[in-house]
Amino acid sequence: MQDQEIAKIVIIEDDETIREGYTYLINHTSPYRVVNSYPSFDAAKSKIAKDNPDVIILDIQLPGTSGIEALPLLKKLLPQTFIIMLTVYETEQIILDALANGASGYFTKNSASAKVIEAIKEVLQGGGPMSPDVAKTVIMSLQKNPDSPLTKRETQILGLINKGKDRSQIANELFIEVETVKTHIKNIYMKLNVNSKADAITVAKSNKLI
């Protein structure tokens, strides 16, 4: 979109009240225009390309194709369009899935309306707006366990195992002998109470050790 043009918004949301509420809000209290809105992705898919929106406000809980499933499809139809999720759902997995599948921002519906308009502004400027609760969830998912039973070296080696490296590759990378790597791995397995690479990775990830 060109700077001098008015940014075009499309809303995909099954609740009519919410849909019309945001439409009114955006049209009357922001410099943006809601050019169209749809109650589902299935209703939108054949027509949204012509709308050519700059930003799509997308709900997750939609009849038919879910918002998560719709994300890659919308991205394919409109590669340049920013998509902001606006939804009541906020489990860690759903949020991460939405972001992994191409959402540019994520807001929960209990956010102040003004924040949503701010979010539109931010994505248009290249930022990645998230409401504080969503941001918190994202940060938590990245956080490591500070009370790891593993030593630095063990954590490092487990990280390399997680990258798919084998013993000799790890040895080369750390400038130590393969036998030393073996010893470390044995100690890791003991501490984590496992006896295979796969189990070690599973336990390590679920305890956020790596």
Next chain:
Amino acid sequence: MQDQEIAKIVIIEDDETIREGYTYLINHTSPYRVVNSYPSFDAAKSKIAKDNPDVIILDIQLPGTSGIEALPLLKKLLPQTFIIMLTVYETEQIILDALANGASGYFTKNSASAKVIEAIKEVLQGGGPMSPDVAKTVIMSLQKNPDSPLTKRETQILGLINKGKDRSQIANELFIEVETVKTHIKNIYMKLNVNSKADAITVAKSNKLI
């Protein structure tokens, strides 16, 4: 901290001008109090426990112990304290490392001063404040490549390989034969132009296919 108490802030930042600027700003335009500030973690470590701050504003570029290195140490000294990174650095790796090591929020120094006070408020309320540029970086790091050359099944299997599962475990999980898994893996290796698990994971991750 109790709600009725005034939240205590400590600033660790080597630039005196910035340190005093934020101290003044917070003391005069917010309900919070800067109870102490230090030019380095090394200067802070023996005394900060007595300050018992609710929030620490932490720079990354510090003389001696870096902000990233200081994070787990501060977490150990003050497990309940929120730490907000406030720094000029914003490479993807540094941001992710900071968050992985226990930062509750992350702001770049070009953010408006008022935003920093807002951030303090948000962490105290349990949110995870990030400036838009930082949030953008975090989201980008989570985003998958929509133009993957792999099929759904191949992506799925590569994901399981990434979890450390071996062929037979994958076969069990997907209710298909081990030989079928082998075929898929061969096709994955061809498409990614690799010939080992480790290389496949490396290529897949660097191209954000998984």
Next chain:
DNA sequence: TGAAATATACCCCCTGAAGGGTTAGTTGGT
């Protein structure tokens, strides 16, 4: 409807990576 893409399944071969057990020297911090 018919070609292309995808998913499924099986055969052979061979190397060495993976896991278990044990012992022991060196270093760094309190």
Next chain:
DNA sequence: ACCAACTAACCCTTCAGGGGGTATATTTCA
């Protein structure tokens, strides 16, 4: 002076991983 961490080496066995080739349902889409 001690303990934890890091390092290194030797023993052993098994089977997972990777290379090669081939065949055939099933699905998808033009």
